[in-house]
Amino acid sequence: MQVQDRKVGDILIVQPLEKRIDASVATEFKGKMVDWINAGNTKIILNLANVDFIDSSGLGSIVSSLKTIGDNGELLISCIQETVMGLFRLTRMNRVFQIFPSEEEAINALSK
Amino acid sequence: MKEKILIVDDSEDIRILLRRILQAAGYEVTEVVNGEIALREIAGLRPDLILLDIVMPGISGYEVCETLKKTDAVSDVPVIFLSAKSDAADKIKGLEIGGADYITKPFDKGEVLARAENQLKIRRLTNELIRTNIELTEKQKRLDEDLKAAAGIQQSLLPRTIPDIKNLMIAWKFMPSYMIGGDIFNIFRLDEDHIGLYTIDVSGHGVPSALVTVSVSQMLQPDSGNVTKKKIYAPPGYEIVSPGTALQALDNEYPIKRFEKYFTIVYMIIDIKNGILSYSSAAHPPPVILHQDSDLELLDKGGTIIGLGGLIPFEEEQKNLRGGDKIILYTDGIVEYQNDGGVFFGEERFYSLLYDLRHESVEDLLDRVVASINDFGKGREFQDDITLVAIEYRGKKG
Incomplete structure (x- = not known):
């Protein structure tokens, strides 16, 4: 699975380059997220601009990441597409995650 | 267990020479003097490798090889051709009808051993692969049966x-x-x-x-x-x-x-x-x-x-x-x-x-x-x- 990661100050921005986060990549994606968290990243923005489908395993990998970062950090989501937002609304993940329309707004929220 | 090599050649000198080289290297060696005997006895001998002369009285090495490759029980035994001929066309013909390799007479001891060992190694690896594959198929079958049983439990x-x-x-x-x-x-x-x-x-x-x-x-x-x-x-x-x-x-x-x-x-x-x-x-x-x-x-x-x-x-x-x-x-x-x-x-x-x-x-x-x-x-x-x-x-x- 192709994932781009870059740092803006102490914020890690993670951007999957795949269109789908599904059962075939969920374990690998979760592994990467856990590695980044264990490496000490406590402020992470997940940029979902390229992703147009997430299945239950994919959602599980994102939720597990949130649980792994726990109370010691923050995991925000930005640039979510409408199709994926539908899933987030259905599963009420829109109330679990802070979601921002753009990366800048997410960065601003974390920089406060 | 010693691996068994069958030599098929009408020349006694060649047979003696090859036997010495191969026995000294630890192989079990059997010889026959022409193609007819080779084909008749092959099933009983069950060699791991055949060194086969091409030009012999009676049926040629090529024909022997073709017949062997069509016989299920021995078709997987590798054949190395022995011949004075060094034409590329002959070598290609030998390989096309199922030969595994080719040694040109007069041959060098080291070359004979190296080519024989190569073929035996391929055969050993192939046999191991086949065995592993059978084991895997059986394991997969057991897993499938377990899954079916588990599905039954879930349905219950x-x-x-x-x-x-x-x-x-x-x-x-x-x-x-x-x-x-x-x-x-x-x-x-x-x-x-x-x-x-x-x-x-x-x-x-x-x-x-x-x-x-x-x-x-x-x-x-x-x-x-x-x-x-x-x-x-x-x-x-x-x-x-x-x-x-x-x-x-x-x-x-x-x-x-x-x-x-x-x-x-x-x-x-x-x-x-x-x-x-x-x-x-x-x-x-x-x-x-x-x-x-x-x-x-x-x-x-x-x-x-x-x-x-x-x-x-x-x-x-x-x-x-x-x-x-x-x-x-x-x-x-x-x-x-x-x-x-x-x-x-x-x-x-x-x-x-x-x-x-x-x-x-x-x-x-x-x-x-x-x-x-x-x-x-x-x-x-x-x-x-x-x-x-x-x-x-x-x-x-x-």
Whole structure:
């Protein structure tokens, strides 16, 4: 699975380059997220601009990441597409995650 | 065990020379003097390698090789041709009819040993591969049988017969994508007037998800667990737990860290005496109420997935049922089903199909839905487990 990661100050921005986060990549994606968290990243923005489908395993990998970062950090989501937002609304993940329309707004929220 | 090499050559000098070289290297050596004898005795000798002269009185080495390659029992024995000929065309012919290699006379001791050992090594590796493959096939067969047995056990958790409830008609379809899956549902009596039912979809599919379904469905048993029904001292000696509270209990019991899995569930209680449905959903696709004479309704109240430890409360809602209303519960395998073109079956197609089928009996309705999915995907196999439950409320008990 192709994932781009870059740092803006102490914020890690993670951007999957795949269109789908599904059962075939969920374990690998979760592994990467856990590695980044264990490496000490406590402020992470997940940029979902390229992703147009997430299945239950994919959602599980994102939720597990949130649980792994726990109370010691923050995991925000930005640039979510409408199709994926539908899933987030259905599963009420829109109330679990802070979601921002753009990366800048997410960065601003974390920089406060 | 020593590997056995058969030398086929009409020249005694050559045979003696080869025998010395090969025996000194630790191989067992047998010789024959022409092609006819070689073919006659090959089955009994069962060599691991044949060194075969091309030009011999009687049948040639080429013909011997061709015959060997057509004989099942010995076709896999490698053949190295021996000849004074050093033309490329001869070598190619030898290789084309099944020879493994070629040694030109007069030969060098080191070359003979190196080429012989190469072929024996390939044969050893090939045999090992074949053996491993057979073992793997057997293991796979055992695993498949275990999976089939596990699928049977999982199916046994489903209602064994359609519960005989006077004013409810019930039908279902349970279709795991791979023998055994992460979906489960159940319908059970909580008491004389209350029916409980749920559909669950555990994230992922296959064996790990199926095991979680077994655990959760045990937990939801009204008479053994205490999630759906609690024993109390005051009469009647039990209390029916409301859907939201039941989901809260599951949320505490199954944190995502426990199995690295989460699940979605919709749990509803139907008061069949008064026609009242109450439910709560943990991020499950919303059940649909099909009315006979008005638009369909989505039951979308609830909270988020089970496993997050009470991040959001599980809201409940009540609906009054009228005679003829049908309730459809389903898992996301149906709306997320994709055809070869990558098009989703989708909510809209599903809801409008249900609306069109609102006057059908619950059995016919589900049959038509499954037929419609198969039509849409042209029989393409399901990517996810699919569960569908349909219930018709026939009106208040008379």
